[in-house]
Amino acid sequence: MTPLEYPQDAGNSLTRDDLANQVKRVADEFDIRVLHSTTVKATAFDEESKLWDLQLLSGEDERAVSCKHVVLATGAGLQGPYVPDIPGIELYGGVNMHSVSYKSAKKLAGQGVKSVLVIGAANTAFDVIEDCHDAGLTTTMVQRSPTYVIPFDYILHPEGLGIFDYVPAEIGDAITQAGPLAVGGPILGAVHAKLAAAEPNRYAELTKAGFQVLDSTQADLLDHLVDRCGGHFVDIGSGVELLATKKVDVKAGVYPVSYTTNGVKLSDGSTVDADAIIWCTGFKDVDIRQDISEMLGDGAEAIRSKMDATWGVDSEGEIRGLWKRHEKVDNFWIFAGGTAQHRYYSKVVALQLKGALEGVLYEAYRDLPTGAQ
Known part of the structure; x- marks a missing residue:
């Protein structure tokens, strides 16, 4: 972005504060009026x-x-939050929000919320279920379709973005960004597929718990980033362990069809009650x-x-x-x-x-x- 580098103690996974502090630092250094x-x-x-x-x-x-x-x-x-338009919203008496309005599980608990239903199963949904579980809320995830899950260590592999651990940033940028996407994309996908093929049972326990997994032999990271602008999950944090051990429940292969007084009705005819519904359903376009x-x-x-x-x-x-x-x-x-x-x-x-x-x-x-x- 500029000659100003991130602090040396910033890791490979930049935090919200890392990004915000760097933007402020650049604005101050170059006298940019914000x-x-x-x-x-x-x-x-x-x-x-x-x-x-x-x-x-x-x-x-x-x-x-x-x-x-x-x-x-x-x-x-x-381009604007997407929430499926299902009937009966006037019936539901709990907290109902898209993830863009989500602040923290502690704030929900302060409103008297004890149970949360998270609609969605990609990066944002995993962030929310971890936060809600850590705050002591009973948490359930609704996974509407299989999710592409890529371990963070695949992304940090030296044949991928992990190249930055071995060469200066300007060289890493040239390797990862300067080439044609039509060439570099399939190469990166092949690297991830090779890694996934070497450990086919990595997500066996997660699958056994009911979560529908696509690994890197079945799906591609750049396809999700470029064509869908998301919809995948980078496995970092405790989300996989929470689902695999059933500390967080999952309803997979179903989707909400209507609200009820206490929650939602799902496409298989079942209902789920919750004090709060968080729609981690992405954006419009x-x-x-x-x-x-x-x-x-x-x-x-x-x-x-x-x-x-x-x-x-x-x-x-x-x-x-x-x-x-x-x-x-x-x-x-x-x-x-x-x-x-x-x-x-x-x-x-x-x-x-x-x-x-x-x-x-x-x-x-x-x-x-x-x-x-």
Whole structure:
């Protein structure tokens, strides 16, 4: 991201505080003005001046901003919480929330909650069941379909992201990020599949407890990250042990079909009661275009109609719409990805911005040439 490195005591698994402190450190070091609690009321692009005009709202204060380039860095796959629309919500009298609103199990316990139903079985759901169990709440997970589970030690293998333990970050970045995704993706998948094939019974006890597991011989990490923007579980923490020992119950292969007075009715006809329901069901769409109006306000639809699709894989095997100019929108950039991508692609975007501002960035390649050309 910048020459500023993370503290030496930061491990391979960065915490929330590690990330937040680093962002603050960068902002302080480079005197970046950060507007908190601010939304965009309206956005417009002047084709003649090639300038963006934005109206910002900070509380009750409104201000105008004019700039040559706009970088949208709200993340991919976070276009509004998704909660299945099932009947009977007015019947349920307990706490009912999507995981974006979840703060802590201790806070739920303070509200009198003693039992929790967690809908979902990917990374967020495992974080929630661990927190709820540790707080002494009776916890049940509903797993609607099989979950791809990848051990954290596979990710840290030297043939994968573990390369950073052996080479400097800039070399590791070049190895893991600079090559074509269509080439590097299958190579990484083959590494994970080899590791899983060597220990076919790693999740036997978890399967015996009723949880439906897909390992790396059956599913692929990059497919989940790029096509679904999630839906998998990185095995770190105590979640697997909690389910395997039945300290946390699991209802697998079923899904909620309606609310009841005390919980939900599942697709197999059974019911589950709980004082709180936490929907760890992800977000609406990985394509940023779907909720662009919520991000850029009035005028966003004119931008949306010209934007490239985002996330997923394009015809050349690369991630769509990120870190490069959009075909039909001038001076507009979208930034998203994980921490390794932040560090590498921030340089890619910054160099393009610098080139554009200096007038040395070549014109975007927008149209396929015809035979006459």
